Each structure stands twice: as C-alpha cells, then as structure tokens.
Amino acid sequence: MDKLTFNHLLGIKSLKISDIKLIFETATHFKEIINRPIKKVPSLRDITIANLFFENSTRTKISFELAQKRLGSDIINFSSSSSSLKKGESLIDTVNNILAMKVDMIVLRHPSPGSSLLLSEYTNSCIINAGDGANEHPTQGLLDSFSLNEKLGDLKNKNILIVGDILHSRVALSNIYTLNMLGANVKLSCPLSLIPKDIENLNVSIETDIVKALQWCDAANVLRVQKERMSKSYFPNDREYSMLFGLNIDKINKIKKDIIILHPGPINRGVEITSDIVESNNSIILDQVENGVAIRMAVIYLLASKMNFSIN
Amino acid sequence: MIIMSKKILLDSKKIDIILKRLVCQLVENHKDFKNTVLIGLQPRGVFLVKRILEVLNIDFPHLRINNGILDYTFFRDDFRRTSKTISANITSINFTIENKKIVLIDDVLFTGRSVKSAMASIDSYGRPKSIELLVLVDRRYKREIPIEANYFGVKIDTFKGDTVNVIWDDNSKNNIIYIEN
Numbered sequence: 328m329d330k331l332t333f334n335h336l337l338g339i340k341s342l343k344i345s346d347i348k349l350i351f352e353t354a355t356h357f358k359e360i361i362n363r364p365i366k367k368v369p370s371l372r373d374i375t376i377a378n379l380f381f382e383n384s385t386r387t388k389i390s391f392e393l394a395q396k397r398l399g400s401d402i403i404n405f406s407s408s409s410s411s412l413k414k415g416e417s418l419i420d421t422v423n424n425i426l427a428m429k430v431d432m433i434v435l436r437h438p439s440p441g442s443s444l445l446l447s448e449y450t451n452s453c454i455i456n457a458g459d460g461a462n463e464h465p466t467q468g469l470l471d472s473f474s475l476n477e478k479l480g481d482l483k484n485k486n487i488l489i490v491g492d493i494l495h496s497r498v499a500l501s502n503i504y505t506l507n508m509l510g511a512n513v514k515l516s517c518p519l520s521l522i523p524k525d526i527e528n529l530n531v532s533i534e535t536d537i538v539k540a541l542q543w544c545d546a547a548n549v550l551r552v553q554k555e556r557m558s559k560s561y562f563p564n565d566r567e568y569s570m571l572f573g574l575n576i577d578k579i580n581k582i583k584k585d586i587i588i589l590h591p592g593p594i595n596r597g598v599e600i601t602s603d604i605v606e607s608n609n610s611i612i613l614d615q616v617e618n619g620v621a622i623r624m625a626v627i628y629l630l631a632s633k634m635n636f637s638i639n
Numbered sequence: 640m641i642i643m644s645k646k647i648l649l650d651s652k653k654i655d656i657i658l659k660r661l662v663c664q665l666v667e668n669h670k671d672f673k674n675t676v677l678i679g680l681q682p683r684g685v686f687l688v689k690r691i692l693e694v695l696n697i698d699f700p701h702l703r704i705n706n707g708i709l710d711y712t713f714f715r716d717d718f719r720r721t722s723k724t725i726s727a728n729i730t731s732i733n734f735t736i737e738n739k740k741i742v743l744i745d746d747v748l749f750t751g752r753s754v755k756s757a758m759a760s761i762d763s764y765g766r767p768k769s770i771e772l773l774v775l776v777d778r779r780y781k782r783e784i785p786i787e788a789n790y791f792g793v794k795i796d797t798f799k800g801d802t803v804n805v806i807w808d809d810n811s812k813n814n815i816i817y818i819e820n
Contacts, residue, residue: 353727
C-alpha cells in the first residue's frame with residue numbers, strides 16, 4: 328500500500344492529492360467492513376489512542392471513538408472540563424503526562440487555531456486534528472468530499488456551494504482545500520459580514536444571492552451559524568438570516584433542478600436549513616455520518632501503518 | 640552478481656487437467672453445492688476461483704454456486720512489521736455465510752499466514768459450518784502455522800528465496816506456473 332506523505336493529520340492544506348486518493352480508497356474498504364455483521368478488524372490491537380477534547384463535541388467524538396474501536400485499538404477519553412487543566416496545568420504538560428502512559432496517537436480538538444501543530448512539535452506522538460478553533464477540521468473536509476464523490480463521481484469541474492458561517496467555520500476551510508485539490512469549483516454564499524478577508528485567494532467565488540448560487544451548484548454544503556464563536560452581531564437576527572440564506576423548499580423549488588444537500592451537523596433546524604430539506608431524498612446528511620467513521624478509520628489506519636512495531 | 644533462474648512447473652495443458660480434477664473432487668464432496676460457497680482470496684485466488692467456476696459451468700452446467708472474493712488485508716498479522724507495501728483489495732460477499740460450508744481458494748499455499756488471516760476475516764460474516772482450503776500449488780515443508788489444504792493441484796519442494804509465480808492468461812491457453820530463484 329502506498330504511504331501517506333505526512334506523519335500527523337494537522338490540516339488538509341498540507342496534504343497532497345495522492346494522500347486524499349489513498350485515504351478515499353482505504354475508506355471504501357473500511358466502509359465495506361463496517362457494513363459486515365461483525366464490524367471489527369484487529370489491525371490496531373497494539374495501539375493506544377487518546378481522544379483529547381478541549382471543546383464540546385458529539386458526532387466527531389463518537390465517530391472517532393467508533394472508528395478506533397472498529398480498528399481494535401485501546402482508547403482513553405479526556406475531557407477538559409474534568410481535568411487538571413482546571414488546576415492550571417498547560418496543554419503540553421497534560422499531553423506529555425498522558426503520553427508517559429504509553430499512548431501512541433492523539434486525537435485533539437481544541438479552541439485555539441494551531442494547537443495540533445504546536446502539539447506535534449512538542450511531542451513524539453502521532454497527532455490527528457479533530458478541529459482547532461476556526462482553522463481546520465480535516466476529517467470533516469475529507470468525509471464531505473468522500474460523500475460527494477460517492478454521489479457525483481469525479482469532482483473535477485463539479486460546482487460545490489458552501490452556504491453559511493464561513494468566517495467561524497473550520498469545516499469551510501477544510502472543505503475548500505479538499506475540493507480545490509480534487510478540481511471542483513467552489514462558491515461561497517453568506518452575508519458579507521461572515522466572509523473572511525482575502526478568502527478569494529483560496530480560489531473561491533462569492534455569491535450573496537442564494538437562489539443564483541443554488542442554481543449554479545451540483546451540491547450545497549450547509550454550515551451552521553456558530554454563535555458560540557461570535558463576539559459581536561454579524562446579522563440582525565435568525566429570522567432574517569433564515570429568510571435570506573436558509574435553505575427551504577421554496578428556494579429549492581425555484582431552481583427547478585436536483586442538487587445534493589450536505590450538512591456537517593449539528594443542525595439548527597429552521598435557521599440554516601428546514602426539516603423538509605434535511606429529510607428530503609437529496610439530503611446525504613446521514614451518509615456523511617456513516618462515511619465519517621470509514622474516513623476516520625482510514626486516516627488512523629494509514630497513520631498507524633507508518634509507526635513501526637517494536638517490542639521494548 | 641545475482642543470477643535469476645526460472646523453472647517451469649506446470650504449463651496450460653497440465654493446469655487444465657488439474658483444474659478438472661479439483662472440480663471433480665469438489666463435486667464429489669459438495670454434490671449440489673446448495674450449502675456450499677466458494678471464496679477466492681485476494682489478490683491471486685480470484686483468478687483461480689474464476690477458472691474453477693468456468694470448468695464447473697462447462698462440466699456441471701446444472702449447478703448454481705454461490706461465490707465471492709475476500710480481502711484479508713486488515714486481518715494480516717504483519718501490520719506495522721513489514722516494510723513491504725500492502726494493498727487492500729475489494730471484498731465481495733453478497734450472501735450470508737452463517738452455517739455454510741466454505742471453500743477458500745488461493746493459488747499458492749506457503750507459510751499458511753494468509754489463510755490464517757482469511758479465516759479470521761471470514762468470521763466477520765458469521766459462523767460457517769465448515770471451512771476447507773483449495774490451492775493450486777502447495778509449497779510443502781514451508782508452513783509457519785499448522786494449516787493444510789483439503790484440495791491441492793501439486794505439492795512442490797522449494798528452497799529459501801524461491802518464488803512461485805502463477806500466470807493466468809485471458810484465454811486460458813498460456814497459463815503457466817514457474818519457480819523463480
């Protein structure tokens with residue numbers, strides 16, 4: 328099997344196209360495995376993984392944990408709210424203490440952008456970024472493109488729209504990097520107040536008329552408004568946001584074509600998307616959840632394959 | 640200087656005779672194949688199971704046989720222990736194996752570790768009634784674990800460093816098995 332070109336998954340930005348293809352190919356095999364009556368392989372039975380979550384998470388944490396269990400690894404879960412961080416311990420000290428217990432790999436979610444990179448420089452363990460502030464969420468970017476790839480085939484020249492809070496979204500950035508690498512055309516649609524400065528440099532276009540943007544696209548990835556990251560108000564109220572940028576059946580009916588709908592979750596029904604769209608045949612939201620486990624299994628497996636076994 | 644030598648073990652004609660004999664042995668033991676499934680092991684066993692099904696179809700056209708292919712990459716016991724590149728392949732088993740008689744099919748039986756991994760992998764589809772092994776070439780005295788074939792084409796003795804290559808031709812006329820040192 329080809330090897331990944333990196334030893335830590337810190338972000339999509341540092342990946343090569345060959346890495347993405349290898350991850351997708353491996354995830355396809357793991358997807359077959361997780362649909363067997365017994366969904367487990369013993370590959371990582373001698374690997375211990377620590378899931379360090381310094382921010383709240385439901386699906387990413389469960390998805391990583393399930394992926395690790397399906398691969399046969401031992402896992403420990405750490406949550407900042409019940410840790411010695413409350414007593415003033417630094418991130419590096421906390422992690423080094425955990426690593427001293429012979430942990431081989433760390434999955435890190437942290438509110439500070441660059442925290443995974445910092446950890447990879449100060450520890451000997453393999454690091455997987457599960458979301459670092461508004462920077463990147465690489466496994467989400469990978470699983471979104473993998474899900475699109477399943478529905479649309481080769482993403483080269485396909486039109487993919489990202490709607491929502493781009494400014495505070497790590498999912499948006501990882502999606503943009505992945506889709507660019509796979510040759511898709513990427514358009515963003517949201518209030519201009521939620522567009523990061525100089526985002527056009529990432530080879531994306533902007534369309535503030537959501538119906539025009541939907542008309543253009545083959546698939547729309549709808550992102551949540553991340554109020555917990557907002558220090559000020561970026562739009563008047565939820566109702567206005569929903570009217571202008573929320574996906575509903577009226578807007579979909581206007582474009583008179585079928586488009587694929589994605590959402591990384593958690594969903595605020597009635598704000599960025601209505602229930603009828605979430606539950607429509609065009610929605611692949613639950614496929615994303617299933618593919619998330621397969622993609623994370625692939626990433627963990629391929630990174631582990633670079634760690635040589637030794638008996639000491 | 641390394642000198643590579645090749646010794647032809649079986650040509651197309653001999654392989655055809657062996658395939659017919661193996662098919663007869665399978666039919667003798669499994670009769671109507673109602674509760675039997677043939678599973679080719681990736682990557683090389685897939686060619687052999689295809690050939691066996693072709694012979695079965697010609698000589699016993701009334702038989703309907705469930706068959707599939709199995710990749711056992713994620714069940715291998717040398718993960719992180721080898722510098723060799725290990726590629727996963729497609730698995731296709733679209734039926735239940737619970738309480739079925741399984742015949743695993745591979746081209747060469749060497750150390751037995753691949754078969755061990757395949758048996759661990761097949762367990763993830765359920766509990767079969769029995770598992771048998773069919774191979775074209777049995778490299779005897781080279782086993783690292785106690786696994787033997789129920790059906791074999793030829794048993795051969797090889798030296799350390801030998802490789803046994805099975806080449807399948809598309810039209811079956813130039814199939815060949817040779818030993819390379």
